[in-house]
Amino acid sequence: MASSSYQIQYLKKHEWRLLKKLRLDALLSDPESFWDASEDTKQFKDDYWIDLSIELTKKGGSKMFLLKKSEEIIGFVYGIRQNAIEFSIGGLWVKPGSRKQGLARVLVEEVVKWVLTQTSTPVLKLWSPLGHTVNFYERLGFTNLDTKRKNPNDGRVIIEMGYKEFME
Numbered sequence: 001m002a003s004s005s006y007q008i009q010y011l012k013k014h015e016w017r018l019l020k021k022l023r024l025d026a027l028l029s030d031p032e033s034f035w036d037a038s039e040d041t042k043q044f045k046d047d048y049w050i051d052l053s054i055e056l057t058k059k060g061g062s063k064m065f066l067l068k069k070s071e072e073i074i075g076f077v078y079g080i081r082q083n084a085i086e087f088s089i090g091g092l093w094v095k096p097g098s099r100k101q102g103l104a105r106v107l108v109e110e111v112v113k114w115v116l117t118q119t120s121t122p123v124l125k126l127w128s129p130l131g132h133t134v135n136f137y138e139r140l141g142f143t144n145l146d147t148k149r150k151n152p153n154d155g156r157v158i159i160e161m162g163y164k165e166f167m168e
Helices: 016-029 038-042 046-055 103-118 132-139
Strands: 006-010 063-069 072-081 086-094 123-129 142-150 157-163
Touching (some): 016 038, 016 046, 016 072, 016 086, 123 142, 132 157
Parallel strands (some): 086 123
Antiparallel strands (some): 006 063, 072 086, 123 157, 142 157
16 A cells, blocks of 8 residues: 655646656657557657647646656556646656555546545546556545547547546
8 A cells, every 4th residue: 555655746847858758768668558659649749749738737727746756656546637626637657666555546536636625516527547546446445437439540449437426
């Protein structure tokens, strides 16, 4: 399980190079964890990463949660604000050597806590690849919303899931 030796921090606006490195590292270790392919993502210009870091750090907007142990970032997740009450989780990733310790759960729970500070009537959704990831999210309280998307580049299917506690 996760211990108190871990800290949650947020991406800062000027850390676009860190954002780029983390995303590319995550794609290298888990190429099917993100919608965009690694080779495509490598081609994104610096302006893309700068704009994304601004989007993930502006007041009242989305957030990137960074999970650190000592000075090393070992995981991250995006909390994406869609509008005043709708939010989504994206880009959940934990470094392979730090898995099976409850850290992905910690990251998802941080997004849930943040969402609750933003509105009293939230909607929280995510897209998950079929397979063991769906089971993980179900254990955290998400349910299948019976909406699917197929990646046109590689045929992977993802399903939309919603956080049950916010749907009742």
